[in-house]
Structure formats: structure tokens, C-alpha cells
Amino acid sequence: xxxxxxxxxxxxxxxxxxxxxxxxxxTMAITTSLFNGLGMGLSVLIILTCCNVAVSxxxxxxxxxxxxxIFVVIIAGFVTIVDLxxxxxxxxxxxxxxxxxxxxxxxxIIIGRAEAFCQKNPIGPSFVDGxxxxxxxxxxxVIMCVIRELLGSGRFGxxxxxxxxxxxxxxxxxxxxxxxxxxxxxxxxxxxxGFLTLGFLFAAMQAALKKAAKKKEAxxxxxxxxxxxx
Amino acid sequence: xxxxxxxxxxxxxxxxxxRTGTDTRRLMLNVILALLxxxxxxVWQFGLNTLVVIAASxxxxxxxxxxxxxxxKQSNTIGDLSAVVTGLLLALTLSPFVPWWVPVIGSFFAIVxxxxxxxxxxxNFLNPALAGRAFLLASYTTLxxxxxxxxxxxxxxxxxxxxxxxxxxxxxxxxxxxSLKDMFLGLIPGAMGEISALALLIGGLYLIxxxxxxxxxxxxxxxxxxxxxxxxxxxxxxxxxxxxxxxLGGGLLLGAFFMATDYATSPVTLKGQLLYGxxxxxxxxxxxxFGSNAEGVSYAILLMNLCAWAIDKGFHRHQxxxxxxxxxxxxxxxxxxxxxxxxxxx
Amino acid sequence: MNKILKLALVLFLICAIVAGILGVVDLVTRDRxxxxxxxxxxxxxxxxxxxxVPEGEEQxxxxxxxxxxxxxTVTANGQDVEILSAAQAADASGYVVETxxxxxxxxxxxxxxxxxxxxxxxxxxxxxxxxxGLGAVAAGDTQKGRDFRASFEGVDGSxxxxxxxxxxxxxxxxxxxxxxxxxxxxxVEAMVAAK
Numbered sequence: 001x002x003x004x005x006x007x008x009x010x011x012x013x014x015x016x017x018x019x020x021x022x023x024x025x026x027t028m029a030i031t032t033s034l035f036n037g038l039g040m041g042l043s044v045l046i047i048l049t050c051c052n053v054a055v056s057x058x059x060x061x062x063x064x065x066x067x068x069x070i071f072v073v074i075i076a077g078f079v080t081i082v083d084l085x086x087x088x089x090x091x092x093x094x095x096x097x098x099x100x101x102x103x104x105x106x107x108x109i110i111i112g113r114a115e116a117f118c119q120k121n122p123i124g125p126s127f128v129d130g131x132x133x134x135x136x137x138x139x140x141x142v143i144m145c146v147i148r149e150l151l152g153s154g155r156f157g158x159x160x161x162x163x164x165x166x167x168x169x170x171x172x173x174x175x176x177x178x179x180x181x182x183x184x185x186x187x188x189x190x191x192x193x194g195f196l197t198l199g200f201l202f203a204a205m206q207a208a209l210k211k212a213a214k215k216k217e218a219x220x221x222x223x224x225x226x227x228x229x230x
Numbered sequence: 231x232x233x234x235x236x237x238x239x240x241x242x243x244x245x246x247x248x249r250t251g252t253d254t255r256r257l258m259l260n261v262i263l264a265l266l267x268x269x270x271x272x273v274w275q276f277g278l279n280t281l282v283v284i285a286a287s288x289x290x291x292x293x294x295x296x297x298x299x300x301x302x303k304q305s306n307t308i309g310d311l312s313a314v315v316t317g318l319l320l321a322l323t324l325s326p327f328v329p330w331w332v333p334v335i336g337s338f339f340a341i342v343x344x345x346x347x348x349x350x351x352x353x354n355f356l357n358p359a360l361a362g363r364a365f366l367l368a369s370y371t372t373l374x375x376x377x378x379x380x381x382x383x384x385x386x387x388x389x390x391x392x393x394x395x396x397x398x399x400x401x402x403x404x405x406x407x408x409s410l411k412d413m414f415l416g417l418i419p420g421a422m423g424e425i426s427a428l429a430l431l432i433g434g435l436y437l438i439x440x441x442x443x444x445x446x447x448x449x450x451x452x453x454x455x456x457x458x459x460x461x462x463x464x465x466x467x468x469x470x471x472x473x474x475x476x477x478l479g480g481g482l483l484l485g486a487f488f489m490a491t492d493y494a495t496s497p498v499t500l501k502g503q504l505l506y507g508x509x510x511x512x513x514x515x516x517x518x519x520f521g522s523n524a525e526g527v528s529y530a531i532l533l534m535n536l537c538a539w540a541i542d543k544g545f546h547r548h549q550x551x552x553x554x555x556x557x558x559x560x561x562x563x564x565x566x567x568x569x570x571x572x573x574x575x576x
Numbered sequence: 577m578n579k580i581l582k583l584a585l586v587l588f589l590i591c592a593i594v595a596g597i598l599g600v601v602d603l604v605t606r607d608r609x610x611x612x613x614x615x616x617x618x619x620x621x622x623x624x625x626x627x628x629v630p631e632g633e634e635q636x637x638x639x640x641x642x643x644x645x646x647x648x649t650v651t652a653n654g655q656d657v658e659i660l661s662a663a664q665a666a667d668a669s670g671y672v673v674e675t676x677x678x679x680x681x682x683x684x685x686x687x688x689x690x691x692x693x694x695x696x697x698x699x700x701x702x703x704x705x706x707x708x709g710l711g712a713v714a715a716g717d718t719q720k721g722r723d724f725r726a727s728f729e730g731v732d733g734s735x736x737x738x739x740x741x742x743x744x745x746x747x748x749x750x751x752x753x754x755x756x757x758x759x760x761x762x763x764v765e766a767m768v769a770a771k
Contacts, residue, residue, distance in 0.1 A: 187369040
């Protein structure tokens with residue numbers, strides 16, 4: 001269990017949204033304010049980690065034929081727990097995310113990690129995997145929220161930050177108005193904007209990964225040349 | 231023996247071997263020329279603001295194209311004037327009193343996202359000017375929905391002038407204060423390029439005569455709108471009146487002659503073009519009747535742009551020089567072969 | 577056979593454990609959720625009709641719509657408006673009616689306050705999917721929106737579009753809100769007459 005390596009994978013090279021391209025539906029729909037984005041990201045992180053640990057704990061006892069059914073039961077259980085807790089303690093988040101909290105049950109990231117990683121790995125690495133993949137997910141959500149809110153309504157930190165009240169957990173934070181919202185292209189706060197922004201982020205990620213791969217290749221060639229010269 | 235070997239020089243000029251002077255730049259210049267009457271009417275009605283908006287739109291479009299190509303280390307294509315035309319068309323779909331930065335943002339989306347990111351001229355899958363307008367409609371709804379009173383009005387009494395366009399009045403059940411003559415000459419409020427039917431018809435006819443566009447798409451588009459509005463009527467006026475108001479009003483003429491005919495986003499096959507025009511017309515009428523928008527032209531053309539490739543596929547000829555009878559014969563021969571093979575296998 | 581039994585047993589066990597945990601969480605959160613929901617509805621109602629009752633007492637008394645024998649869909653100004661719920665203020669100062677009608681981009685749910693002399697005390701839109709900048713202004717907290725909603729105060733059941741401060745560019749939404757206000761007042765009139 002290499003924490004650093006798993007962290008790099010979760011956030012960059014194997015990012016659940018930008019590289020594995022899972023869980024995009026919620027990403028495009030709810031990233032209209034920082035409150036939503038952080039709330040959703042952290043919820044998924046918690047659910048993912050709990051599910052990973054649970055699946056990893058029972059992996060030796062679940063028969064192969066019904067493993068998907070059991071994964072779904074476990075995931076649905078944790079999602080419902082988080083849903084009830086949010087409704088009770090942060091109701092503003094529950095209202096803003098609406099139906100997307102129950103939809104976490106079918107979020108491909110969770111069932112994907114359970115299937116691809118947790119059923120073959122012990123609890124420790126699974127726990128770390130949950131945290132790092134969840135972190136990768138949250139980072140992308142936050143980037144999308146910041147871009148969409150800034151260009152769409154000239155605001156930063158809507159729902160969460162308020163110049164007067166500090167951090168508000170009841171969704172009433174006005175956010176910091178960077179420029180007048182009349183100049184913001186409000187199409188970006190609509191679903192169209194979600195698609196557009198995510199598309200650009202994919203392109204940026206691919207460009208970055210390609211560049212990194214090229215660098216590696218060039219470095220490998222250089223060392224080859226050096227070896228030959230030596 | 232002749233030691234001096236004659237070098238046979240095969241001198242064949244590279245394509246095109248027949249130069250007719252029709253290249254992209256010429257085409258675009260013709261389109262700009264055809265749009266000048268509409269620009270003229272807009273300046274006459276709305277003053278110099280028109281030129282500010284047009285200038286902002288055109289200059290930003292050209293700049294973005296140059297900058298984008300440069301950043302990606304591609305060839306400079308601003309000389310083909312297609313960016314100028316996109317900027318001009320986008321400006322003409324806007325109200326003349328929008329702030330200067332609105333067409334700049336629209337141009338950015340049209341040129342950088344819709345045109346250059348997909349491969350540049352000829353490779354866009356949506357009409358860039360219309361896509362830019364759709365982007366602006368969704369982003370700055372209030373700015374895009376307010377129009378201003380024109381400087382010259384016709385039959386409508388001064389105190390009865392509202393800033394509602396004729397289409398808006400028909401949709402919301404207001405009293406139609408504009409006569410057909412007003413709409414023909416451009417004595418109505420609206421977006422800069424939409425108001426004068428006469429100017430647009432002159433421009434459109436010019437383009438058809440100069441063979442820049444074919445008659446098929448405009449005729450089938452306008453014809454379908456006319457037919458459907460004639461059949462179904464509406465807005466409490468006579469059918470013929472309603473049809474004429476719909477044909478002369480809104481962005482129909484601008485769209486039919488200048489936007490729907492964009493080469494990259496309309497079908498190539500002749501029958502396909504007729505179907506494409508009819509499709510645009512049908513969707514426009516549908517949106518005008520049942521949508522919450524009063525104007526359906528932009529979305530109709532954008533939707534049909536997405537179908538253009540499918541229409542071409544449906545109508546395309548399989549081989550040149552092969553007639554339908556030949557194809558049928560071939561099919562029948564293949565079938566007979568298969569049957570014979572089955573019998574033999576039994 | 578044995579294998580299937582084993583599968584079923586494992587599945588049952590896991591489901592039972594998960595269900596048990598869920599039951600516990602539900603017990604902990606149930607009351608808080610209910611309290612929040614009632615507070616939310618009361619807050620929306622208080623925005624249209626303020627009720628003066630001592631702290632902690634019920635502010636609005638829900639009316640059983642099925643027990644009354646009047647139709648819950650009212651047609652006002654040519655538009656159908658559905659009455660979702662109605663409640664009487666605990667200090668008998670008026671009624672709050674929850675209406676649902678179609679706007680420009682889908683249904684709108686709106687609460688209308690009706691005083692005892694059948695005039696509107698205020699409106700508040702609780703659910704909508706209108707276009708931001710156009711129809712959504714009616715629900716929003718901008719000056720334009722507040723002015724729009726304020727123009728409904730004091731109107732009676734025969735209010736028309738021309739009587740209020742319609743929003744330019746959002747005629748369909750304005751018409752809908754007017755019709756719903758008229759419908760709510762007409763419903764209260766019918767309800768009081770039926771008693």
C-alpha cells in the first residue's frame with residue numbers, strides 16, 4: 001500500500017472523472033455552486049470509503065455469483081445513511097443536491113472501485129483507495145464549480161462563503177462577487193455549460209497526460225542514448 | 231548518336247486546372263456585399279450604434295481566428311474572410327443597443343469553440359454565427375430580448391409604438407400595430423438584420439444570381455413556412471395575412487438566405503437540400519406555434535445542421551454513371567445467385 | 577440446491593445487517609427531519625400571511641380538502657390552476673393556499689395568502705423551473721421580482737393581467753401568476769361559502 005502512489009493515481013493519472021470517465025452525470029448537473037460541489041464531493045468520498053472498507057471486509061465471504069447484488073445493497077445502505085444524516089443536519093445541502101444524493105447509489109465510481117479494486121485487496125489499501133479516488137472526484141467537482149460559477153455569474157463560493165457570515169452551512173452564503181453578475185455568461189450555470197466545461201477539462205487533462213508521456217519517452221530515450229554512449 | 235538526351239519535361243499544372251476565380255475569399259466578399267443593404271437599413275433606423283456592434287463583432291471574430299490559429303501553430307486563415315462574415319452575421323442577429331462586449335463573447339464562442347476547435351472552415355458541424363447567437367440568448371436573456379424603437383416608423387401611430395417585435399405581438403396576443411408594408415420596408419423594431427424584408431430579398435437574390443447559393447434551400451425553407459402558416463393560421467388575423475407576417479417577420483429571410491445555406495452545415499445532394507429546407511421550415515413553424523419563444527429560426531436551423539449529414543447519407547448516389555435500373559438488376563442477380571447456391575447446397 | 581441456499585442465506589444476512597443499521601440511523605434523524613419540513617412550510621406561509629400566535633403553538637391549521645365538497649381545480653382567466661393544499665391561520669386572520677399552475681417552462685408551485693375579505697396578502701413562489709432572467713425573476717430576490725410580487729397585494733378574485741405590474745419578456749409567467757392568485761381567492765370564497 002503505497003499512499004503516495006495511490007494519491008497520485010486517484011487525483012491525476014487515474015482520476016475517476018477525467019481519466020476513467022465515470023460518474024459524469026452528477027458532475028455536470030450539480031456543479032453550479034461551490035456549496036453543491038464540495039458537499040457532493042465530500043459525500044461521495046465518505047460513501048466511497050465506507051463502501052470500500054465494507055466490501056473489502058466481506059470479500060472472502062461473498063460468493064461470486066451474487067457479488068454485484070451484495071455490492072448494491074451495501075452501497076444503497078451507506079447512501080441512505082448519508083442521505084438521512086444530510087436531511088437532518090445539513091438540510092440546505094440535501095435540498096440543493098435533490099435527487100442526486102440517492103443517485104449516488106448508481107454512481108459508477110463506487111461500484112467500479114468495488115469491483116475493480118476492493119474485492120481483491122485488503123482493508124488498508126481499500127480504505128486509502130476510497131479516500132484518494134474520492135479526493136480526485138472532489139477536486140474535479142470543485143474545479144468545475146469554480147469555473148462555472150465565476151464565468152457564469154461572476155461569483156466565487158456561492159452558498160458556502162459569505163463576506164458577512166463566513167462559512168455558511170445552510171446554503172445562504174452570498175459568495176464573493178468578483179464581477180457584476182450581469183456580465184456573466186449564465187449559460188454556463190445551465191446543463192449546457194456543464195457539458196461544455198467538462199469537455200474542456202477532458203481536453204486539458206488529455207493534453208497534460210500526453211505531454212507527460214512524451215516527456216517520459218524523451219527521458220527514457222535520453223537514458224538509452226547515455227547508456228549506449230557509455 | 232545524339233549524346234544529348236532530351237529530357238522530357240512533363241509539365242502539368244497542379245489542381246485546379248481551370249481557374250474561374252471562385253475561391254473562398256470571393257464567395258465571402260459576395261456574401262458581405264449581399265448583406266450591405268440590410269446593414270444600410272439598420273444604420274438608417276438605429277443610427278451609428280449599429281456600426282459599433284458590427285465593428286466589435288467583426289474585429290473580435292477576426293482576432294480570435296488569428297489568435298487561435300497562431301496558438302495552435304496552424305496556418306493563418308483570416309484572409310479568406312470567413313471570420314468577417316461570421317462576425318457580420320452574428321452582429322445582424324443582435325439588437326443594435328447591446329453593449330459592445332456581447333458580440334465579442336458571442337464571436338469567441340462562434341469562432342473558437344464551434345469553428346476552430348472542430349477543425350476550421352468547412353469542418354464545423356453547426357453554423358458558427360447561429361451557435362454564437364444561441365449561446366448569447368441563453369447567457370444574456372434580458373439583453374437579447376430587449377429591442378428599441380426604430381427612428382423611422384410607418385403606419386403605426388407614434389404613441390402606439392411598443393418595442394415588441396411583430397412576432398412578439400402575434401405570440402402574446404397584442405394588437406398588431408405594424409402593417410405589411412412596414413415589415414417589407416423595415417419600419418419595425420427588431421434585431422439589426424431582420425427588420426427589412428426588402429433589403430434581405432435583394433441580398434438573397436444577388437447571391438442566387440451570382441451562384442453563391444442555390445435556390446433550393448431558401449425556396450424550400452420559406453415555402454414550407456408559408457404553406458404551414460397558411461394552412462393553420464393564427465393570431466386572430468386572416469390566413470393570408472398571418473402567412474405574410476410570418477414570412478416577412480423575424481429572422482426567417484436572414485436565416486433562409488444567409489445562415490441555412492452555409493456550405494459546411496447543409497446537405498450537398500440536391501434533393502437533400504430540399505428536404506433540409508423543408509425541415510428547417512417545419513421546425514421554425516413548430517417553435518413559433520408551440521414554443522415559449524416567439525422566434526424559431528435559430529434553433530430550427532441549428533437542429534437541421536445536426537441532421538445534414540444524415541440527409542446526405544440518405545440521398546447519396548452510389549456510383550456515377552450507374553442508374554437505378556442497373557442497381558436493381560444487380561440486386562436481382564445477387565438474389566438469384568444466393569438462391570442457386572442454396573439449392574446446390576441442399 | 578445447497579449452493580442456492582447458501583447464496584440466499586448470505587444475501588439475507590447482509591440485507592438484514594444493512595437494514596438494521598438503517599433503522600438505527602432513521603430513529604436518530606426522524607424527528608429532526610420532520611421538524612425541519614414543518615418549519616420550512618411555515619416559513620413559506622409566513623412570507624405571505626403573518627400569524628400572531630404565542631411561541632411554539634401551531635401557526636396554521638391544515639384544511640382537509642377532500643372533506644369539503646368543492647372542486648380543487650379552479651379555472652381563472654382561462655387557465656387551469658390546481659389547489660394543492662389550504663390552511664387557515666390559527667388567529668383566523670386569513671388563509672394560505674398552495675397552488676400549482678403551468679408557467680413558461682413547466683409547473684410553478686406558489687403560495688397565496690388570502691385575507692378574510694378575500695383580497696391577496698402576498699404571494700411566494702416555492703418551486704419553478706423558469707428561465708433565469710425572465711420568468712425566474714418572479715421568484716427571485718431582485719428589486720424587479722419584489723416589485724412584481726408586491727403588485728399583487730390587495731387584489732381580489734377578479735384580478736387581470738392589466739391590473740398588476742407584469743414583467744416584460746415574461747408574459748406567460750405573469751399571466752400564470754395572475755391566474756393562480758385569482759384562482760386561490762376564488763377557491764377561498766367558495767370554501768367559506770360552503771361551510
